Amino acid sequence: MKKPGLxxxxxxxxxxxxxxxxxxxPAGADVRPTRPCAAGEISAEIGEGRSPNPSTSxxxxxxxKGNEGVSCLLSGxxxxxxxxDTSGRPMDVRFSDKFAVAPFENVxxxxxxxxxxxxxAPAGNGGMPIGSMTFSVPTAPESxxxxxxxxxxxxxxxxxxxxxxxx
Numbered sequence: 001m002k003k004p005g006l007x008x009x010x011x012x013x014x015x016x017x018x019x020x021x022x023x024x025x026p027a028g029a030d031v032r033p034t035r036p037c038a039a040g041e042i043s044a045e046i047g048e049g050r051s052p053n054p055s056t057s058x059x060x061x062x063x064x065k066g067n068e069g070v071s072c073l074l075s076g077x078x079x080x081x082x083x084x085d086t087s088g089r090p091m092d093v094r095f096s097d098k099f100a101v102a103p104f105e106n107v108x109x110x111x112x113x114x115x116x117x118x119x120x121a122p123a124g125n126g127g128m129p130i131g132s133m134t135f136s137v138p139t140a141p142e143s144x145x146x147x148x149x150x151x152x153x154x155x156x157x158x159x160x161x162x163x164x165x166x167x
Contacts, residue, residue, distance in 0.1 A: 032108060036139035037072035042109060044147040046133065051120070058153065060119040064109055064137070064145075064162070071110040076100075076138035077161045078117055083149070086131035093128060093155055100161035107162055116165045120158040127154035137162070 042064050051059040064074060077100030083093040100117075107115040121127065130149040137143060 031071075033071040033073055033110075035072055037066070037070070037074050037109060037137065039140040039143035040067075041070045041072055041140070042066055042074070042137070042143075042145070044135075044145040046119075046147045046149055048150045051123075054123065056123050058121045058123055060121065060150070060153070061165075062117040062119060062133075062147065063114045064116065065114050066110040068111060071108070072139075073106040074109050074115050074137055074139055074162050075104045075106045077104075078135040078159065079138060079141060080144070081133065081135045081159075083128075083130050084132045084134070086129050088131065091128060091130065093130065093157060095155065095157040095159060097159045097161075100159055104161055105163065107164055114165065115162050117162055118160040118166075121153040121155070124154060125152070127152040 045063045045065070047061050047063065049059045049061050051057050062078075066072065077097050081095065081097075083091040085091050107113075109115050129152050132146055132148050134144055134146045136145065
């Protein structure tokens with residue numbers, strides 16, 4: 001014997017549930033982007049973190065964040081790197097990106113996913129009074145990102161490639 005009332009109730013409940021899910025989860029959520037980041041779509045912040053070897057090195061993290069609503073891919077190593085002192089004058093800071101070697105992975109960046117570049121400096125509280133760092137990313141070489149540098153650092157600095165954060 002068919003139960004049309006029960007079938008109608010189940011169908012109505014399923015459709016109502018699907019409508020709620022559609023309202024809560026925007027279309028395209030967590031769909032991996034296929035295009036590279038363009039100029040003006042990302043910003044950068046630099047912080048000092050815990051070094052795995054504090055007796056020999058300090059660790060800084062350059063965090064790359066997508067502007068609101070942006071979802072794109074980054075890959076490679078930072079380019080056109082320049083350092084400035086706390087007064088905004090150019091500084092000659094020795095650095096090496098020899099750890100930023102291929103293969104390069106495409107790293108997803110948006111409001112929540114923040115690729116990073118790790119920067120290692122020799123241990124110690126002294127060093128050069130770096131005020132800021134300016135650079136571009138390979139997917140948008142015409143872009144110029146500037147971020148405040150959190151503390152004096154000695155050189156040479158060692159930079160990694162753009163990558164997912166390591167926990």
